[in-house]
Amino acid sequence: MDAIISVICYKSKTLANGEHPLMLRIAQNGKSTYKSLKISVAAKHWDFDKNVPKPNNPHKDLIQKIILKTKLDYQQRILEKKANKEEFTASSLINEQKEITKTQTVEEFYLFIIEELKQKGQIGTSYAYLNSYNTLRNFNKGKKLNYTFSHIDVSFCKKYEDWMRSKGNKDTTLSYQFRTLRAAYNRAIDAKIVCREKNPFIEYKLSHLNTKTMKRALSKADILKIINADCNGQSNLRKLTHDIFTFSYLCGGISFVDIANLTPNNIIENRLIYQRQKTHGSINLVLSEQAKQIIYQYSDYQQEAEYLFPILHCKRHITPMQKSNRVHKICHQVNTELRVFAQELGITAEVTTYVARHSFATILKKSGVNIGIISQALGHQDIKTTQIYLSKFDNEQVDEAMKNLL
Template sequence: MSIKVSVICFKSKVLSNGNHPLMLRITENKKRVMKSLGISINPKYWDFGKEEPKPKCPDYELIQNIILKVKSEYQHLILEKLSKNEEFTASSLINEQKEEIKAKTVEEFYLSLIEELKQKGRIGNSYAYLNSYNTLRNFNHGKKLNYTFSHIDVTFCRKFEDWMRSKGNKDTTLSYQFRTLRAAFNKAIEAKIVAREKNPFIKYKLSHFNTKTIKRALSKKDIMKIINANCIGKSELRQLTHDLFSFSYLCGGISFVDIANLTPKNIVDGRLIYQRQKTHGNINLPLSDKAQKIIDKYIDYQKQAIYLFPILHGKKHITPMQKSNRVHKVCHQINQELKIFAKELNIKSEVTTYVARHSFATILKKSGVNIGIISEALGHQDIKTTQIYLSRFDNEQVDEAMKNLL
């Protein structure tokens, strides 16, 4: 069987912009079958003798990458079928790969993915991919990502890692960036943008990053300093900061975004019942008297704004984007105030809204509470996630244990 794979500039068809479409052409025993690649080119930038774009073509690198990707995938398919002695024709190859070849750059895929997530209201995820996209743009000297996913190989990953390290980024940041890039690559595989065997993360393992975080839990003594602090007469921001941190700690380490979305409907017969924004898991916890008193402070706000706490307002923050932006803004303000608050209380550790959640888990563990109960209160879907929250034993605990040796 004589079969040839090529890409041609189809002169017989002229588009409205004067360009000609680029076509995949498979020739089998002088019979030709063609399929559009979804891109076009001005004929003055095409070398019809060599069947490739001229070096001066504005989109030279992009078009070359797409051509190489399409040709290599079809040639690989042909070799695979020949090795298995499978029957095939030019037409059957085109039909079999009909959904397999999609001319889409990393730039186009990222932007469409970000927009899709926004439309679905998954704002947090859209920000993660936007951050990844912007980092890749910076790595690419500020230029658009006009290359295909097959360009992202092990060598690319190593260069990307070296570049981020040269910018002073630590392993935790590198791990976050590569996990997001890996997720984008997997989505591109699912969308038939790139072949599964091109995945660089089969060889480039993310386990080499050291992501062990510094202990973020406060001691029970420091936690009580915050909870028992008298904020009467202080600024509204200070009072809200004190209330939200205390409420988070007292209510199972509830996250800031979940606190922001609470409404009076989440209070049922003296219990806090809500669905986590992140995992959609259901939480059902008893409300302590202290937690109820914090809620009661904002009863006037609840009547006009729907929400329990003055973070979101039912008439001002309607869309997912508006809600997300507002939560991020207030969370930042609260964390800034917590730094000042902690310093005044002579707390040496860093204090953020997240610390209340981490401290809740760690203090319960030290009190002998079963990790499964802690995991359920936190709303974790896997007990391993809970274990990440829990710090290693303190030196004091280890020293005490060592006394039992003799």
């Protein structure tokens, strides 16, 4: 049975001012559920037969406007439920509507998320939301995001995409920004700040963005140029840059943030055992002699700072924010030095610490190592993630394979 929506003057209850409250009534299957409209009317100003304010009611126009808006709101919700083939009752409609009446702007909610993540020590994730927030502010011409999440619809997303493209951003950047915005929107839905039905990402799919990255792996010859380079007598930064890149390549493509957080406790019986900062997955790899030699060079620092590499220090970097800021700073310095280092060695490709991780995976693949083993060494939860790291076969490899046809 369809729900019947009406607004009545609830004469059974008399308020302190002598008036009666106006109530929304939703009747379904012989049962009625009520919700106060937070306004009241004197009995002499209400037509109880027609359920409307009398012409002599001094607030007639305002009351009629509130009644019309309330009834339309609930009728719309019923139509949406039916269209989506969702079950509902009179009680669920009213309780659901109560939850959704929380009003919070996109500005307020983003700042809340960022602060909450910082308090939980999830600094990297908080930076992702801060980046998204700042980009949205720029799109909004520097103004605060003083609109609700329902304002972010498919049209908004298309305009946002066009604006980012006009700034020269590629699909990979667009995908990153929209994935963060989508995550924020989902958080808003969970917080009952916006209706799930209004989610623009039901229609605006991110799959239309081309997120295939350019090849980031070096050839084995270029890798060996870096590893075999003699950095004795050069700056401490150059030495650290060489050691970090080499150690990452030799130790399963370990990421910079994971290297920074290694302590002597991660070395057990000539094996490197640690938990990834990003996914919290466990890694257990044998240490090569060259990797052990790199660690040994920093033994004095390890006794003082309680970390394997001179990036973090137990007495100076204590809070999650201090650690994150320090790692970010040193990673930037190392990557800047690594680019100069690579150019000096005649390597034309763009080289960063992350390239060591991609190179580790790609060179093992070309050597015939099973992708499942590579995936485990990288600490990936899914082989599909590993496949993103691995470049497509070179034309030469395909040409060579074609010779086997006849």
